[in-house]
Amino acid sequence: MxxxxxxxxxxxxxxxxxxxxxxxxxxxxxxxxxxxxxxxxxxxxKDVIECQALYPDYLGGRVEVDDVVAPLDPFCRKMGAVHLKxxxxxxxxxxxxxxxxxxxxxxxxxxxxxxxxQNYFGIEGAQKAFTINTLEETVRARRFVEEESPEKIAIIGSGPTGIETACLLAEGGSFKIYIVEMMDRPLPTLSKNASILMEKILEGKGMELLTSRRVEAIRDGGVAFSDGSRLDVDMTIWTAGVxxxxxxxxxxxxxxxxxxxxxxxxxxxxxxxxxxxxxxxxxxxxxxxxxxxxxxxxxxxxxxxxxxxxxxxGAALKPYSIRASTDSPVALISTGCGCAVGIYGDLCVPIPKRIIYTFKSWIDKSVVKRFKV
Ligand SMILES: Cc1cc2nc3c(=O)[nH]c(=O)nc-3n(C[C@H](O)[C@H](O)[C@H](O)COP(=O)(O)OP(=O)(O)OC[C@H]3O[C@@H](n4cnc5c(N)ncnc54)[C@H](O)[C@@H]3O)c2cc1C
Missing domain, CATH: 3.50.50.60 (FAD/NAD(P)-binding domain)
Known part of the structure; x- marks a missing residue:
């Protein structure tokens, strides 16, 4: 029909x-x-609507669980909808x-x-790494950071999530952070300008960026690479792919x-x-x-x-028009200490950074607020 x-x-x-x-x-x-x-x-x-965009902030201790979620039942009741758990x-x-x-x-x-x-691409041991793709996982990762005080942390993947995770973690503690990327530059799905700018920012924060490195396995407290080399760390956070x-x-x-x-x-x-x-x-x-x-x-x-x-x-459907496409992506990436970088296609806006961060923070928090009753 x-x-x-x-x-x-x-x-x-x-x-x-x-x-x-x-x-x-x-x-x-x-x-x-x-x-x-x-x-x-x-x-x-789940009982709550989760705002994943705030997970890196939660991991870094900038916000708490209540800031990141909105209860689903009261929201649905207010809207006259039914939540089937x-x-x-x-x-x-x-x-x-x-x-x-x-x-x-x-x-x-x-x-x-x-x-x-999360996609682990079948890589040995990757599923045992921490991730920040769900609230449950992010809570587990933050608890580990707070209770075990890891000194060296490897973040696998240098997309916006990996970068934000690294920068917001760095803000809250004195860790040695390694960012591992299979491609030859960070933020590989964004413009080259964005990668160059981010390289400088990460370097300025004393982080080590390991590009063109393919992870073969996560084992024995470290990351094993396909070239036979190895990185020993106390914690690995997997952010590479969904x-x-x-x-x-x-x-x-x-x-x-x-x-x-x-x-x-x-x-x-x-x-x-x-x-x-x-x-x-x-x-x-x-x-x-x-x-x-x-x-x-x-x-x-x-x-x-x-x-x-x-x-x-009984009216005709209207076609959709894509706003943020892969060839002209829009991204606001938190770089810690109240700063962020705005990216629109080839354009990168690092200045005035604090305004961008405030804007991003306001967007992310308003997403949660709009579902709160
Ligand atoms: C760490 C992180 C940071 C991010 N930061 C940003 C950002 O700064 N800006 C931005 O624009 N985007 C960001 N994103 C991406 C953004 O969060 C997602 O694009 C967005 O949440 C997608 O919405 P969705 O409804 O498709 O999926 P989701 O929000 O993931 O919701 C899917 C829901 O479906 C439920 N579900 C799954 N399977 C079933 C099932 N079988 N039956 C019933 N329910 C099911 C899940 O429990 C979940 O609640 C980020 C993502 C992550 C992981």
Whole structure:
């Protein structure tokens, strides 16, 4: 059945099931809640909406757990939505039914927003390293730092998360920090200007940047490299790469490199009643590829909320336009001590740094606040 042929009566209500109550899923709820004729159910095993952008700040002791999360139940109640505290394990796309660990539920429209999980690329011992991809993991890492006082810390990956982790950790203690990168420059997905600037900043902080180094294993308290060399450290934090949330693997939907493929309306390719947004999605429109950022997830969620309402009204869906694409990425990277660097495509803005940090901090904290009741 095609959505536009749904033939709905005026009082009919469409049940929208949203898998994932993170940045994308919660933003769909916030924006779809006021729309007529939609019943919203969020399937999410966690009790809180987490703002991952603040994890490096939490690790560095700049903020506390309460600053980083918003409770999901009160938020959903306020929005007139339902939070089903459960984990989706399968979707019967023909019968329009989500199968969860503890219960099942039917949907008229489905929004997939289960995000991404850490990718260890099958590297031996990597799973035993600390990560800051979930709050639980970040709390574990901070506790280790506070209780064990590591002297030498290796951070694997020099993307924005790795850099922020290094800089915010350095701010809170006197560690020797090594940043390990497989490519020949830090921030390899951003412009060369950004890499050059970041190299200078890291050097100024006394950090050691090990580029063109491929990690072979994390073992015996150290990092073993493919060239046979080794780095002995007291703590290793893995920030190198993500992969789609496991639910994506079992869904019988088109994928690209494992990511769920969205079309220009942010629907699952070839499906009329399934939307796919946020980090789990591969969104490529007019030659642009969407970045996996909170900013993109938020705008995609707002767009999807409007399209859900259009479905209910029997109106045509509007195509999406990517804001932060991989060829013109937007990033605000905290570099510690109240400083940050703003990056937009080839443009890098290190001055006035404190203003950028204040701006970034305000954005991240306002994300959490908007979900707090
Ligand atoms: C350390 C770190 C720092 C970051 N910093 C920034 C930054 O500064 N700026 C920025 O723009 N972006 C940043 N990001 C990226 C940003 O956080 C993500 O792009 C954004 O959270 C993606 O939103 P999402 O809804 O797709 O996924 P998420 O926010 O991860 O939410 C996914 C939700 O789905 C739930 N879920 C997963 N599987 C299931 C299932 N089977 N059933 C039910 N629920 C499920 C999860 O529990 C989770 O709550 C950062 C990410 C990390 C890890």
């Amino acid at each position: 095609k959505i536009r042929d749904m033939n709905l009566d005026e009082g009919d209500v469409l049940r929208v099931v949203i898998i994932g109550g993170g940045m994308g899923g919660a933003e769909v709820v916030r924006n779809a809640a006021t729309r007529e004729g939609l019943e919203l159910v969020v399937v999410e095993p 459960d984990r989706a394990v399968k979707v019967d796309l023909a019968d329009k039914r989500v199968l969860c660990e503890k219960s099942d539920l039917d949907y008229d429209l489905l929004v997939l927003a289960p995000g991404a999980v 992969r789609p949330a496991p639910i994506a693997e079992v869904l019988d939907l088109p994928k690209k490199k494992g990511w769920l493929l969205s079309d220009r309306y942010l629907k699952a390719e070839g499906k009329e009643d399934v939307f796919v947004i946020g980090d789990c999605a591969w969104i490529e429109i007019d030659g642009k590829l969407a970045t996996k950022t909170g900013m993109e997830a938020e705008i995609q969620a707002k767009h999807t909320a409007r399209n859900l309402a259009r479905v209910r009204q």
